[in-house]
Amino acid sequence: MNLDALMNKHLTRYFDPGRTIPEDTLQQLLRFLRSTPSSVNVQPNHFYVLATPEGKQRLADNLGERFQDNAEKILNASHTIILTTRADVPDSHIEAVFAKERADGRFPDPSKQQRWEAMTRDFLTLRGYGYKDLNHWMEKQTYMAVGLTMMAAAALGVEATPLEGFDPATVDKAFTIREAGHSTTVLLALGYPDPQKVYTNPISRFDADQLFTFI
Numbered sequence: 001m002n003l004d005a006l007m008n009k010h011l012t013r014y015f016d017p018g019r020t021i022p023e024d025t026l027q028q029l030l031r032f033l034r035s036t037p038s039s040v041n042v043q044p045n046h047f048y049v050l051a052t053p054e055g056k057q058r059l060a061d062n063l064g065e066r067f068q069d070n071a072e073k074i075l076n077a078s079h080t081i082i083l084t085t086r087a088d089v090p091d092s093h094i095e096a097v098f099a100k101e102r103a104d105g106r107f108p109d110p111s112k113q114q115r116w117e118a119m120t121r122d123f124l125t126l127r128g129y130g131y132k133d134l135n136h137w138m139e140k141q142t143y144m145a146v147g148l149t150m151m152a153a154a155a156l157g158v159e160a161t162p163l164e165g166f167d168p169a170t171v172d173k174a175f176t177i178r179e180a181g182h183s184t185t186v187l188l189a190l191g192y193p194d195p196q197k198v199y200t201n202p203i204s205r206f207d208a209d210q211l212f213t214f215i
């Protein structure tokens with residue numbers, strides 16, 4: 001990955017509709033997305049991978065009135081991922097996390113697994129009843145997954161553009177996402193840039209002295 005090139009690069013707004021991500025590259029990216037970490041391993045996500053023209057069209061048709069600008073990006077992208085986040089953490093979910101950790105041998109020592117589970121329950125109680133930010137906290141995990149996946153895509157030579165321009169109510173309804181206990185947090189369009197429509201103007205960011213404080 002060429003970090004210098006990445007630092008001077010605009011996010012892709014115009015995808016080449018004629019190019020599709022090769023299946024092995026896509027699968028590698030999805031394996032990476034599956035591997036992204038979350039706080040206390042809460043794993044609050046489900047990902048809808050839109051790989052067909054019908055899937056992308058359904059999303060484009062349900063972005064909501066004010067977000068029509070993003071329809072073309074989604075339709076021209078090779079794939080778009082809908083990253084959804086749980087609305088809350090029912091006991092059934094956290095039990096499933098613990099069961100998978102036990103099956104994967106995350107803590108081969110059963111007493112360590114037990115201590116971990118107690119600590120996790122305690123932390124979830126704090127988020128839910130102390131800080132009262134359980135869903136917001138889980139969405140932060142989703143943003144980390146999207147950011148890491150953008151970098152992984154760059155390493156694979158794939159363009160990745162996160163999209164917040166959509167109405168979660170209409171997107172959730174179109175894909176029956178709330179019925180699954182989740183809601184849409186962010187979209188990730190993936191593909192290759194349209195060579196006719198690449199910006200050449202510079203990117204604009206605050207200078208380093210406004211951003212960094214060395215102590």
Ligand SMILES: Cc1cc2nc3c(=O)[nH]c(=O)nc-3n(C[C@H](O)[C@H](O)[C@H](O)COP(=O)(O)O)c2cc1C
Binds near residue numbers: 011
């Ligand atoms: C989390 C996130 C969500 C974004 N959502 C959209 C979007 O819905 N539509 C869009 O055209 N651009 C979207 N962008 C692109 C930003 O507007 C863009 O990165 C920013 O204006 C800087 O422009 P540059 O990447 O060309 O330097 C999004 C970027 C981020 C990081």
